[in-house]
Amino acid sequence: MIVTAAGRRVGWGPIQRSKVRPSFSEKDLFMTFQNALRAGGVAVLMGLAPLSLAAAPVLAADDPVAATVDGAKIMRSEVTEAYSRLPAEYQQVPLEQIYPALLNSLIDTKLAAIKARKEKIHETAEFKEELAAFTERLLGSTLIQRAVEAKVTDQAVAARYAEVTKDMGGQVEVHARHILVKTEDEAKAVIKELAGGADFADTAKKKSTGPSGPNGGDLGYFGKGQMVPEFEKAAFALDKGAMTKTPVKTQFGWHVIKVEDKRSQPAPSLEEMGPQIRESLSREIGADVTKDLRETAKIERFNLDGTPAK
Structure with a gap:
């Protein structure tokens, strides 16, 4: 038997690249979306509009109502915004196909938010503390996102592609x-x-x-x-x-x-490698932003017992 240097069996035909779209159930999507909302923070339960630097302002005339829940509107832009925040494997599924399940998740979230307001959950100290913590995280991630969007341009991606593939062809x-x-x-x-x-x-x-x-x-x-x-x-x-x-x-x-x-x-095409390169550049820029902030700030650390950390 022939095996690869890494110990794997060799396939008997040419290596072929394929893109397989994941299957999904509405239940799986609901759980994924709800987990994303929980990770995003309690601001969602207040009905705050999600912030997205990538999304352009939407005029009311171009943003039809997708659903109403006890009179509260869910706009089409909220559905597309939620779609953009799903994990990458779900974004391989066309929006038209995933739209009904995604809208149902937003309806369930809106129902929970309406109920939470009636119970005045948003006025509790616990909620306000969590909201403040979420705001801190959102401010930090927005700062980094601004830097990423300014620097991870199509030109930057093309330049990195040329660099990493110069020795790959042939x-x-x-x-x-x-x-x-x-x-x-x-x-x-x-x-x-x-x-x-x-x-x-x-x-x-x-x-x-x-x-x-x-x-x-x-x-x-x-x-x-x-x-x-x-x-x-x-x-x-x-x-x-x-x-x-x-x-x-x-x-x-x-x-x-x-x-x-x-x-x-031949080397993989820019279309094939583009998403990976964009992600890599984004990580690098995020790390650079954090490094620069640390170098210009006065930071004091303390141990669990309250003593100064060395």
């Missing part, structure tokens, strides 16, 4: 077949048989002990670092259509290798 991948046997003598006999005109795929089906044997020994395309070193070295040294003239020994046995094709694997 990486060679090999499409190979192999025949795995237990002994060197068996491998030599296979090489002699192939040199006499035997078909490689047919011979692999008959004699290979590896899991790819029934597939004609086909391992598909693989890049460097995916196979054990001895196998990789031999495979990448062969030209297209060539076969090893001597057996190749690995921890799995003795191999006869044939290279069917070689190709250059």
